[in-house]
Amino acid sequence: MVAERPPYLVLIPGSEVYYAPELPLELFFYNGLWFTLHGGRWFYSADYTGPWTYLSPRGVPPALQRLPAEYRGTPSPPRGGTAGSG
Template sequence: MKRKSLLVIISMALALSGCHVIAVSSPGHRPVVVVPAGPPAIVVTERPRLVFVSEHGIYFAPDLEVDLYFDHGLWFYFYDNAWYKSSDYQGPWTVVEVKRLPPGLRKIPPGHLKKAFREKETKQKFKGKGKGIK
């Protein structure tokens, strides 16, 4: 019986001799923690002006440099090829899947509304102001 126990212990020792453990706190072997960075904070002094886009049923903030939208009490922010949502326009922001965006927002390419709105404002601003450039 002692011989069997000794044989089992030696077998286990040989089997485990190829295994080793690296302590997390040992120098040079530190774990890498990857925390996805969210979007930068939107810094504004007051609530952004919103414009309703009836064809998409959503509001957007044309005066900001970022793509910021509003729908049913939630703010949506497009940054670095990802969508974020928040209950406040200043965050905190959480990632939201495209399939969870409001239907009207899913149909809008990022940056499109802002560009279209600025072009429309420019046309209205200069409408009837001379004959243009020749």
């Protein structure tokens, strides 16, 4: 992923996870790290531009495992999110 500036983030209600609704991919920010779900596999990075490292299913934080389905696989923002800077 190449971006000129950090993506706009929205806090997912009832969680500590932020997501980037304006991007055509599933990008999340949680606990100081960036996460993306691609092809059913999770990857993480210290920076939103990468490099990305594969994350085994056991390594996926519970907060990301519990994300409501409407926050995964959709490019448009679900209702009820709170804007944030991450």
